[in-house]
Amino acid sequence: MNMSGCFNAAEQIGVKMPCSSDDATTRYLHLLKEVAVAANEAIGVDAALRKILQSVCRVTGWPVGHTLKYRPGGELVSTGIWHVDDRYPTDSFEAFRRASEPLCFTSGIGLPGPVLLEGQPLEVINTHADAHFPRQDATMAAGLATGFAFPVRSGNSITAVLEFFTTRPQRLSPELLDVMAQVGVQLGRVFERQNAQQALLASEQRSRQILDSAGDAFIGMDARGAITAWNRAAETIFGWSRAEVLGQTVAETIVPDQYRDAHQRGLARFLTHGKAQALGQRLELPALHRDGREFPLEITLWSLEEENDWSFFAFAHDISARKEAEQALEHRALHDALTGLPNRALVLDRLQQCLSRRAGSNDGIAVLFIDLDHFKRINDSFGHDAGDQVLITVAQRLRQVMRPTDTVARLAGDEFVIVCPDVASHTDAIAIAQRLLAELAPPIQLKEDSVFVAASIGIAMAEPGWDAEKLIGSADIAMYEAKTGGHSHYQLFDEQMQMQVTTRLQIENELHRALDHGEFCLFFQPIVAAATGEVVSVEALLRWQHPVKGLLSPAEFIPIAEETGLIVPIGTWVIEETCRLAQAWSFLRDTHLPLGISVNLSPRQLLQSDLVDTVKRIFSTCAFDPSRIEFGFEVTETAVMNDPEAAASTLQALRELGAQIAIDDFGTGYSSLAYLKHFPVDTLKIDRSFVMGISEGNVDQAIVRAVTGLGHALDLVVVAEGVETAEQARILRHLEVDLLQGFLYAHPQPAEQLEALLLNACRVTRSA
Ligand SMILES: Nc1nc2c(ncn2[C@@H]2O[C@@H]3COP(=O)(O)O[C@H]4[C@@H](O)[C@H](n5cnc6c(=O)[nH]c(N)nc65)O[C@@H]4COP(=O)(O)O[C@H]3[C@H]2O)c(=O)[nH]1
Structure with missing residues (x-):
């Protein structure tokens, strides 16, 4: 190979090759190639060092090579990486190795120290003679006469020093020393790469640790x-x-x-x-x-x-x-906790979706509104746990009789709603209601008792333009109708019902106004002694002087007042007003008998918790003279039988305030004669329906006779209502009814008219 070839080859591997003899140049070139390959391919620094020690020893013919690495603090320590020629005695090498490895070479000391200091290759020709050579004895013993070393550079710093020894005193050519300097630079790259890899690894490990944590x-x-x-x-x-x-x-x-x-x-x-x-x-x-x-x-x-x-x-x-938590919350928000059925919000939502899907033709969607009859009685008689059990069973029964696509929901209390999205006709909807009533008919087994549950069902079919509220509301209205028509019935919604509801709503609003504006007034109907025709008592009857409709009778507004609870303040006004007038009238009569004055108490009033206190307050402000006025309350059988025990104690308390108690419309409601025995009652009022037919048939006469007999046996005064004819009066007298009330004697009349009647001591003669 000529010189230009030598430069070309060296330049290919990025090294400026000094020129020497062809032979040496070739060897050095090969060395540099080997170093370049080792630097590129070695798996790590140690492998590269081993390979390079071996290559240098082979090229130079020097038998021992060793690497030292720089340790922070400024010293060089053995890496433990050596190369030793096979022909060099092992014993000698081991002794030299043992002497070398523990040593630390600071800057300027021994062979590697000056390399660290100067940053240049260095040779020591006669190690035995060098007094600054710490391994003088060891090299002598190992027969190693000459040493040279060169630095491994990484950037501007020295990361390692490679040292080589041979047995003969020998000087290195400047070219070789240059080549060694180049080897050091190549090796430095390996160190740099390793440092970079270690840094990367450390950062990856750090990242992984962070990610793992x-x-x-x-x-x-x-x-x-x-x-x-x-x-x-x-x-x-x-x-x-x-x-x-x-x-x-x-x-x-x-x-x-x-x-x-x-x-x-x-x-x-x-x-x-x-x-x-x-x-x-x-x-x-x-x-x-x-x-x-x-x-x-x-x-x-x-x-x-x-x-x-x-x-x-x-x-x-x-x-x-x-x-799961969200779903549980959502479920709780949309379901009834007791039965697990969808609640009002969910059924409204489902129904609305159903209606929107079929917008334009809403037929086929039926809603059934179910209300249990007399559920309160179950709660009151068997306790709330039993009530809950009944509701759970009802929910199960409703569910199991319906299809999976239907929605069975509990609205509140004992109200359930069923949405059926696929009902072809009214007939089908009625069939569903019948199926539901049949399903509810068998008794429900409680812990110790079993109870029967009946229900009233309102049915509404979707009409175009209706929304969910309207559809459920219509079914509710129909249910109300079913309930008033008797129990355990179903009823289809029709527009007539809607009109009634609207009217009811209107009356409800007007009733509020009537109370505030003083539109109520009282009429009074005298009650006469059957034997003498003398007025012994009067019944206060409410009227509403409506600004547009004129004088309204109680039938037109009392049921609504009762439903809405407005009857309570209205009833209180009636008692107050009657007491006020009674006090004024107490001196109108010239008789030794007190004048009886009675007012009606509605079922709702009877349940009113502060009724007794209210009456007490009113009585205390009126302060009746019992020898002149006897104040009484009339309650219907049905009102009493709603909650007989509570009614008995309320009536007893009213009686203790000095009031008389009459059972109104006697014989028309469901009552237990056994209860009557324990009730604090003074008067029985036989309903007009028995009086009406008394002239024609024996049945009504028999009933009146029985009631009168019963009343007298219990020491009660018996009054017959609705006496319109002299014939009726005659028969009633014959049947020994005590008092008579009816159009025959007087119609209900305004207070002033009654006053005149009392003043004149008007004695109603027997017209017969
Ligand atoms: N056909 C016919 N009817 C007769 C005859 N004699 C009396 N009457 C009517 O029979 C009703 C008697 O009152 P009631 O049974 O307590 O029945 C009362 C009572 O239950 C209720 N009521 C009236 N005023 C009040 C009140 O202030 N409070 C409450 N809660 N209810 C009231 O309204 C019902 C109806 O009252 P009114 O329309 O005044 O009707 C009165 C009276 O006008 C008769 O010979 N023939």
């Missing part, structure tokens, strides 16, 4: 969809270890089957068009666990472009617990 799963994915990163939380969340999933596709590992196509399409779209809706967003997605179970995941995705290749990363965490 994260509670969220960290997942990396390359552009092919393969998993590239998987931290400890990912192992826990998905059940796969890092080793198992690295290189596997995300799609097959954690994406549920049904979403895999979408996942692949999303990835392909991003890689082709750079568009990805999911990136940078916090998403909730279903994920797949190793055991095959799906679970909800909250995930944040982002992408990274590195060297023209895309990587994707995600932080994710299992939100099963949160979802």
